[in-house]
Amino acid sequence: MNNHINIALIPLLPLASFVILGLFGRKYIKTFSGVIGVGSLLISALLSLQTAYQYFFVDGKLNGVYQKVIAFKYTWLSFSDSVSIDMGALLDPISVMMLVLVTFVSLMVHIFSLGYMKGEERYSTYYAFLGLFTFSMLGLVLSTNIFQIYMFWELVGVSSFLLIGYYFDKPSAVAASKKAFIVTRFADLGFLIGILVLSFQAHTLDFQTLIDTLSKPQTIGSFMGVSILTWGLTLVFMGGAGKSAMFPLHIWLPDAMEGPTPVSALIHAATMVVAGVYLVARLFPVFSVDEAALTIVTYVGLISALFAAVIACTQTDIKRVLAYSTMSQIGYMMFALGVSKYNGEEGLGFMGSMFHLFTHAFFKSLLFLCAGAVIHLVHSNEMKDMGGLRKYMPLTNAAFLIACLAIAGVPPFAGFFSKEEILLAAFHSNKLVYGVALFTSGLTAFYMFRLYFSIFWNKEAHLHGEHHGEGSFAMKLPLVLLAILSVGAGFIPFASFVTADGAALETHIDYAFSAAPVFFGVTGILLAAYLYKTENARPQNIANTFGGLYQSAYKKFYIDEIYLFITKKIVFNCIGRPAAWIDKNIINGTINLFGNTTVKLSESVKTIQSGKVQSYALYFISGALLLAALIIYAL
Amino acid sequence: MSQIPLTHILFLSTALFFIGVYGLLTRRNMITMLMAIELILNSVNINFIAFNKYLYPEKLNGIFFSIFIITIAAAEAAVAIAIIINLYRSHHSVDAEDASELKY
Numbered sequence A: 001m002n003n004h005i006n007i008a009l010i011p012l013l014p015l016a017s018f019v020i021l022g023l024f025g026r027k028y029i030k031t032f033s034g035v036i037g038v039g040s041l042l043i044s045a046l047l048s049l050q051t052a053y054q055y056f057f058v059d060g061k062l063n064g065v066y067q068k069v070i071a072f073k074y075t076w077l078s079f080s081d082s083v084s085i086d087m088g089a090l091l092d093p094i095s096v097m098m099l100v101l102v103t104f105v106s107l108m109v110h111i112f113s114l115g116y117m118k119g120e121e122r123y124s125t126y127y128a129f130l131g132l133f134t135f136s137m138l139g140l141v142l143s144t145n146i147f148q149i150y151m152f153w154e155l156v157g158v159s160s161f162l163l164i165g166y167y168f169d170k171p172s173a174v175a176a177s178k179k180a181f182i183v184t185r186f187a188d189l190g191f192l193i194g195i196l197v198l199s200f201q202a203h204t205l206d207f208q209t210l211i212d213t214l215s216k217p218q219t220i221g222s223f224m225g226v227s228i229l230t231w232g233l234t235l236v237f238m239g240g241a242g243k244s245a246m247f248p249l250h251i252w253l254p255d256a257m258e259g260p261t262p263v264s265a266l267i268h269a270a271t272m273v274v275a276g277v278y279l280v281a282r283l284f285p286v287f288s289v290d291e292a293a294l295t296i297v298t299y300v301g302l303i304s305a306l307f308a309a310v311i312a313c314t315q316t317d318i319k320r321v322l323a324y325s326t327m328s329q330i331g332y333m334m335f336a337l338g339v340s341k342y343n344g345e346e347g348l349g350f351m352g353s354m355f356h357l358f359t360h361a362f363f364k365s366l367l368f369l370c371a372g373a374v375i376h377l378v379h380s381n382e383m384k385d386m387g388g389l390r391k392y393m394p395l396t397n398a399a400f401l402i403a404c405l406a407i408a409g410v411p412p413f414a415g416f417f418s419k420e421e422i423l424l425a426a427f428h429s430n431k432l433v434y435g436v437a438l439f440t441s442g443l444t445a446f447y448m449f450r451l452y453f454s455i456f457w458n459k460e461a462h463l464h465g466e467h468h469g470e471g472s473f474a475m476k477l478p479l480v481l482l483a484i485l486s487v488g489a490g491f492i493p494f495a496s497f498v499t500a501d502g503a504a505l506e507t508h509i510d511y512a513f514s515a516a517p518v519f520f521g522v523t524g525i526l527l528a529a530y531l532y533k534t535e536n537a538r539p540q541n542i543a544n545t546f547g548g549l550y551q552s553a554y555k556k557f558y559i560d561e562i563y564l565f566i567t568k569k570i571v572f573n574c575i576g577r578p579a580a581w582i583d584k585n586i587i588n589g590t591i592n593l594f595g596n597t598t599v600k601l602s603e604s605v606k607t608i609q610s611g612k613v614q615s616y617a618l619y620f621i622s623g624a625l626l627l628a629a630l631i632i633y634a635l
Numbered sequence B: 001m002s003q004i005p006l007t008h009i010l011f012l013s014t015a016l017f018f019i020g021v022y023g024l025l026t027r028r029n030m031i032t033m034l035m036a037i038e039l040i041l042n043s044v045n046i047n048f049i050a051f052n053k054y055l056y057p058e059k060l061n062g063i064f065f066s067i068f069i070i071t072i073a074a075a076e077a078a079v080a081i082a083i084i085i086n087l088y089r090s091h092h093s094v095d096a097e098d099a100s101e102l103k104y
Helices: A004-024 A030-059 A093-116 A123-142 A146-164 A171-202 A207-215 A228-243 A252-258 A261-270 A272-282 A291-312 A318-338 A344-378 A394-408 A414-429 A431-456 A473-491 A511-532 A538-554 A556-608 A613-634 B006-026 B030-055 B061-091
Strands: A069-078 A084-091
Touching: A004 A030, A004 A069, A004 A084, A004 A093, A004 A123, A030 A093, A030 A123, A084 A093, A084 A123, A084 A146, A093 A123, A093 A261, A093 A272, A093 A344, A093 A473, A123 A146, A123 A261, A123 A272, A146 A171, A146 A207, A146 A228, A146 A252, A146 A261, A146 A272, A171 A207, A171 A228, A171 A252, A228 A272, A228 A291, A252 A261, A252 A318, A261 A272, A261 A318, A261 A344, A272 A318, A272 A344, A291 A318, A291 A431, A291 A556, A318 A344, A318 A414, A318 A431, A344 A394, A344 A414, A344 A473, A394 A414, A394 A431, A394 A473, A394 A511, A414 A431, A414 A473, A414 A511, A431 A511, A511 A538, A538 A556, A613 B006, B006 B030, B030 B061
Parallel strands: none
Antiparallel strands: A069 A084
8 A cells, every 4th residue: 555644644634633723722713723623534534535445445455355454654662673662554444444433423523513512612622632532543543553552542541531521610520530531541550461461472562463473372371270361351351341331340431421412422432432342353363262351251241231221221311321322332342242253154243343333333423412412402411301302403303313213223224234243143152142132122222212202202392482493504414414324334235344354254134033133122112102202100100110120220230339439448448548647657757857857957057147247257266266276286 | 686586476476366356356346347357467467577587587488478468458458448338328337236137
């Protein structure tokens, strides 16, 4: 490939936008900030489309198998001949797919924000942060080196932190951003150790070499009865699970909804949270030789999918419902990877996972943007403040309905196809996983339509006075484009482009097999319609019947409380307090002792400097006499 | 004629030196202090001349030195009096105790 410059420009343009807006935005070009952000992203998106076309249709294939191409690579830090940290761009089906996805969704969010964030005090700062995020995410996706991915991994964490805490005068937003940062940092500790373990085994940090070395069958040591490879992969997966909000490291994601809604659409629905899935997919050849690590991935994904779906049924804040839904869908992607194998037909799970990642990004960011439009109108996140909005926002209503149908897996919307592949892969490998996944897909349909009916139907709307309807053209355009993709993305013959081993995969829709998921989905929808289409007492009755279960799901199964108990009661008292005591008394005490002694000494000698010339003369003469006496008598 | 022994002269210069030191430390009037300093310098001059005369009569080093000291003393007196005048202008006093602002 000879279009290195183009590929380098894809991440660098958002970076340029970040630098320009960050340095000059607030003072000089405030009103143009949005235009600069959108412009740079538009070029980036076009370049990545061109790159994707070039890769998938012109020169990516060799003997029918998509190759890994290193577009460019610079050695940044060289430790030894084999160990170095490089910065570069690696093109393979998943990274090119992610490239298109990230730039496109980011572009949509940039455009949407033109309307949504209009008139904000820190408008240009917002666009600067978005640019930083997009740059970091693209760098992460293109990484050639496991250390490069780690660096960009932290950068997306930082930009997520900045954007969650965008409304920094709101205490809840500050708390949420801190929580997100600390939880993901904690997970990244595992990631870093995992990187060190893996690269120690493979003697390299380079992805390609690392994967080649570790995916060969080999004898490798073990630690505490578990092979070192499993340890390394599990620790790396811990980082991925933190970023992707997998149980039990998911607690930051619902709180992250404090950020502006377009940010939630970009970072906490479509791109950053799937970084964990991407990481596992990137290292998939290594994961696929290690049964134990894959089992962990499967069950963590499965538990998260079910767990989040149950919670989502009870939440009343619309963005939180969407957050739990995101977590549930990422759980799908994870266990799909977990049940997959590397080669040929058995790599269906991998392909399904990537397919779902692709389609999910569209309909989930669409859901978030619609929620943004709704919140823009009613100025509240709570379901009880909504209802009957279909008359006020027909376009949003239609887009939201399409996205809900897509996520519920109703044919022919995008989610149907991708979920189908995942369920098929699960069916072939593990019946338990299949059963839970099927049930979860029913739940998904139920809570999404609960959300839909509560916002757009249910009771009559009671909007008072002036309202601005659905907002400007900038807010409508992304909804339309994303809605089109939510319908159409499923028809892309994804299996012929993105597979685990690069070779095209034959897939076909098996109608007999589809019957069950579609049945579950439709049941969920009908149930939601029965309960929520008009205002009635049934939901309350059901909640009362389930009493304890409903309460604990509503309280998110007390996971936050457990964390607080562990951190506040145990870590605080057993580690924090002793450490604080040592710091306060021993370390501070020593320093204070030195300081106080010096102060006291100088207090006592300072009277010598009296300002009286004659006393100085007296000291001088006494000194001279003393010296004279010494010289005469002592020497 | 019998010479005055060296010790007598050294005794004189020592007495002069300590009278000067006493004056410097006890007088508060700066002009008197300046005069006390002159006494000290002169006691040194006497020493120089006496040692020159008694130990190295064929040389003139000590004499030159004392002339040098007299010159310096003149210059020093000029500077000191200038300082005293300036002090008088700002403090309306030539008392050393009254100018003690430069302390801790």
